[in-house]
Amino acid sequence: MKILDRTIGLCQRPYLIAEMSGNHNQSLERALAIVDAAAAHGADAIKLQTYTADTMTLNLCMPGFTIDDPKSLWAGRQLYELYAEAHTPWEWHVPIMERAASHGVHCFSTPFDFSSVDFLESLNVPAYKIASFENTDLPLIRRVAATGKPIIMSTGMATAGEIDEAVRAARDAGCRDLVLLKCTSTYPASADNTNISTIPHMRTLFGCEVGLSDHTLGCGVAVAATALGATVIEKHFTLHRADGGVDSSFSMEPQELRQLREETERAWQALGQVSYGPTAAEMRSLAFRRSLYIAKDLQAGEVLTSENLRCVRPGFGLAPKHLGSLLGLSIGQDVKAGTPMAWSLLGEGQDS
Known part of the structure; x- marks a missing residue:
């Protein structure tokens, strides 16, 4: 499969996606600097998230609308207020995408409702991402698939049956180019809770490209996933973790992204083919x-x-x-x- 001119598959080094998420800290200047840094340090694509607080949740403080998990990075936060802080203003999408294009880097986004799909279609994005928390939203998946654009879908928390439903919904609605990302939806994720041995099994089971949406620290898990056949690697990306922000604590910094690019490419090159005797x-x-x-x-x-x-x-x-x-x-x-x-x-x- 391809996203624009870039082939994605076992014959190519892994396609690296730098997830900006809310690391712009509500500054367009910082968002553009993130694009510049990601492009300079080896990213193939910049990914945004397209939503508003109103399209994500209700502005309520009752149980369920606040995060009550004491281990969460966002413990005690109201969902509406958190999404208002983390969202990327829609008017920023064009300048961010133009900056990415100036570097020869792809830029696309995760939509969270029909209105965001319509908006992103007006910008002619080259692909779409389905987030783990939306992989059971079959109406949204069908709407995205109907665009005919490639879909990259995270599978965090999803059972094999739920993934099958999502894949069937996408295929039936017109999706031809699909990548599933093995994902653990904890922030950060621990290596021992990542289970990347699922990657080759997922490739066989669903007959599509498979990659990794990685919330662990460092690049070790991504390198191991590459050795198991991951053809897409997605990592959250920021300029400096010390700057803070909703996702900063589990995001990569520029030099770490450079290392990720080098080490995943080295792992891919090392795969080669079954070979005995002297090369x-x-x-x-x-x-x-x-x-x-x-x-x-x-x-x-x-x-x-x-x-x-x-x-x-x-x-x-x-x-x-x-x-x-x-x-x-x-x-x-x-x-x-x-x-x-x-x-x-x-x-x-x-x-x-």
Whole structure:
């Protein structure tokens, strides 16, 4: 599959998405600086989130409309107030997308309702993201799929059955290019709760590209996911975690994004194919294997012993496996120490 001119698949290095989310801290200048930094440090795409507080929730303080999990980064926050702080103003989308385009970087977004899909279609975005918390919103998935654009869908919390429903809804509504992202919807996520072994299973089960939406710290999980066949990696991105913001504590900084780009590409390159025997690059190294060499000057008729026939480097003589069968045989000609052992050096009738 492709997003614009970029092929996504096992034949390409992973497609890296820098998720801006609310890390702009309600500053357009900072949002544009995030785009600049992401482009400079290896991102293939910048991703936004398109919603308003009113399209996400109700402005209420009753139970359910505030976060009561004491372990949450946003414990005690009212949902409406949190979304109002984190949302990206819709009038910012054009300048952000134009800045991304100036760097040759893709820019698309996660819509959260029909109105945001309509708005993003008016901007001709190249793809859509479905968030984990919306992967059971089948009407939204169908609306996005009807655009005919590629869909990248996070699967956090979803059962195999729920993913199947979402995939079927997307396919039935016209989606042809689909990527599922293995995701753990905790912020941050721990490595031991990430279960990236699901990635190749998901590829087989649903017959589409699979990647990782990664909320862990560092790039180790993403590198491991690449080795398991992840073709898309999404990470939250900020300029400096110390600047604060709703997602800053589990977001990558620019130099970490650079490391992610380098290490996931290295992991992808290392996959190669099933291969035995020396590669073309290893052929010169064969000289440094051990092999059998004459260790002392010998005259014709002398018997080969462990003293005058040694297993040493370099590797131009007979293989070490022949040592046992050679000991006790006689040499057929005068030879100097340092001569690589060969069957032709034996006395007549002794070569095998």
